[in-house]
Amino acid sequence: MPTTPAQPPVFTQKKLPLLRTEELMLNMGPQHPSTHGVLKVVLELEGERIMKATPVMGFLHRGVEKLAEDGTYHQFIPHTDRLDYVCAMYNNFAYVRAVEKLLDLKVPERSEYLRTIVAEVQRIIGHLFWLGTQALDIGAMTVFFYTFREREFLLDWFDQLCGARLTTSWYRIGGVERDVSQDLIGQLRYFMKEFPPKIDEYNVLLEKNRIWIARTKGIAIISAEDALSFGLSGPTLRGSGVEYDLRKAEPYGAYDQVEWSVPIGVNGDTYDRYWIRIEELKESSKIITQCLDKLPEGPIMADVPQIVAPTKDRVFTNLESMIMQFKFFSVGFPMPKGEIYCGTEAHKGELGFYIVSNGEGKPYRLKIRAPSFIHMGAFDHMSRGYMIADVVTIFGTYDIVMGECDR
Amino acid sequence: MNPVAETIKVRFPHAFVRAAEFRGDLAVEVKREGLLDVAHYLREDPGMDYDYIVHVSSVDWLGEPVRFEVVWEVYSVIRRHRIRIKTRVPESDPVVESLTLLWKGAEFMEREVYDMMGIRFAHHPDLRRILMPDEYTEGYPLRKDFPLVGKGWRDTFEFIEGGSVTLDVGAHPDKARRSSDAPTPPVSPGGAGTRPSTPPAPGA
Structure with missing residues (x-):
């Protein structure tokens, strides 16, 4: 844990009278x-x-918010995969949570636990991806292979869970798409036992690495006040010492049922944000292990026929279910009139959905609060005075993914 | 009524329009002229202390007398409460005061609102398009009267059977169609089909 107080860098340049300088x-x-x-x-x-x-920005702009206005609430779930394509599960989670808040829908307890487990697995994947690529950008290549080894295991786990590694679409409005098998639970337990020593493995490569420290300590410092004013969130905000984690502030899923803590930085520099993400890996494994122990039995989808699509066996045998299925996927289900904002703590920061409903089956307006986009707003502020090579570090410290930034 | 909304109503009777609470979200609508005063109060007053900007958004209520709605959502990390400030702007004069001086993050978010909805923010430091290209002049994509499809280059592709496709990519989509190049499709007897070849009649 770093303890030196935060000091903004002071850069002075001697101006020689005879030299011509030019921007x-x-x-x-x-x-x-x-x-x-x-x-x-x-x-x-x-x-x-x-x-x-x-x-x-805008090279990856696909007009997702406009597309949302054309489809039903259910049809938007696959679009959320493509926002932050590195961590699709958390996008699904944030979106279905927003729709459930609009519907005022309660999800079965088993489903809440499964959602929490998978979301935390996704957080681990996201942080592993971040750690590997950040180290690669800075010049330490080995870490990339180490972290991607674990990421592969978890992506294969996703593959067995929902049939896709990256574009998962596993969350559903009212629950989750399918249950986990005992085999999958066993695999995850095995991974969680093996994982903590591997975090130390990464740390051996980086924690006291002189190049890593020189490239991250004191780079891209932002004060707590500025970070809040810029709307930064997630590890980028907590690195500056602000204790703001939506999993604690407005608990959802099963986060209030398990014991875990929020790591907080001191200096607000890149190194602290790295330290927070490493600590979050440990916290995530704690959450997953506890959730696996407490995982209750029961249904995985809410029992609300208007909102939840009928199961396939009922569609093939029951006329009403078939009509229901047709209505569900063509017209959608009626929504209460109103507007909500629901934020979810994704691994990058606060991923929020602001949905305005006029009572129809489609969202009237859907706004995505993408943490990558908002972090880029602070880029100018955080990069002034640093060297060109630090730009790469600053990109990395936000953990930006342009698919989410440009939407 | 929510105590925060009540305070705003008492302190700014001329600016306050209405307050609503839905699913625990507090939304306060204020008049455009009083927006800056209310926002300043929410930011600076120690009892409010809204220090964290969540998002800036906009809604197009096409067909209503005052068409656009601009939404700022702010949160207080210390007091753990959030509020949504909304204001309406007419289509004829879509200008609203920028809140960049109060929350720095509003700069990019308001640029996005300008880009997507065409609402201009007065006293904004750098009001340019952000996601669409700078030279884009065909409108604002998230307005309700902007078509979902049909604005792209896809419309300009001329698929001519048996001939090579020539494209004039430098021209505007609507002007790029050259009537001389494209053969007029034969009109089928039914009048509805546009397929160039009609299926042969049975027995012919």
Whole structure:
């Protein structure tokens, strides 16, 4: 745990009278491997120091919010996979939670536990992906292979759970798509036993690595007040010492049923945010292990026929169910009139959905609060005064995925 | 009524329009002229302390007298409460005061609202398009009168049977269609079909 107090960097440059100085404009991206997608940043440089950075976004804009207005509430679930394509499960979770809040729908307890388990598995995958790519961007290649080894195991676990590794669409409004088998639970228990020593393995490579420390300590410092004002969330906000985690502040799923803590940083620099994510890996494994122990028996879908699609065996044998299924997928189900905002703590930050309903089967307006997009708003503030090479670190420290940023 | 909404109503009687609570979310609608005062109060007053900006959004109520609605949602990390501030702007004058000075994160979020809905923010430091290209002039995609399909280049592809496809990609989609190149499709007897070849009649 780092203890030195936060100090913003002070950079002074001696101006020699005879030398001609000139600001240099440099385009970084849109095809830079560290941007994790397609993102351009126009840098105004003085030497190698960044004076101003202007992100140019929208290369991956697909109009998801417009598409949402055309489909039923159920049909939007696969679209959420494609927002943050690294962590599809959490996007599904955030979306179905928002719709359930609009419906005021209670989900069965087993389903809540399963949702929490899978969401935390997804958080581990997200943080492993982040750790591997962040280290790779900074120049430590080995970590990438280590973290992707574990990520592969969990992605295969997803594959067995729902038939897809990345675009999962496993969450449903009112529950989850299918139950976990005993075999899958056994596999996850095995993984959770093996996982904590592996976190130490990554740490051996990074924690006291001089290059890693030089590239992350004191880089991209942001104060708590600024971080809040910019709307940063997740590890990026907690790195600055703000205790704000929606899993604690507004508990959902089974997070209030298990024991875990929220790691908080001190300095608000890249190293603290790295430390938080490593700690969150440990906390996530704690949550999963406890949830697996407590996993109750029972149904996995809410018993609300208007909202939940009928099962296939009933569709094939029962006329009413077949009509219901047809209505469900063509017209959708009626929604109460109103508007809600529901935020969920994804591994990047607060992923929220603001839904305005006019009572029809389609959302009247659906706004996605994408943490990657909002983090990019603070990019200029956080990169001023640092070197060009630090831009890569700052991209990484937000854990941006452009699919979510541009929507 | 919610105590926060009550306070706003008492302190800003000229700005307050209505307050509603739905599923535990508090939404307060204020008049456009009083928005900055209310927002400033919510940000700075120690009893309110809304320090965290959640999102800025907009809704197009096409057909209503005052068409657009701009939404700011803010949260207080210390006091753990959230509020949604809403204001209506007419289509003829879609300008509203920017809240960038109060919450820095509003800069990008308001740029997105401008980009997607065409609502302009007064005193915004850098009001440009953010997701759409800078030179995009065909409107604002999230408005309800913006078509879901039919604005893309897909419409300009001319699929001519038996001939090579030539595209004039430099021109505007509507002007790119050249009547001389495209053969007029033969009109089927039914009048409805546009397939160039009608199936042969049985027995012919």
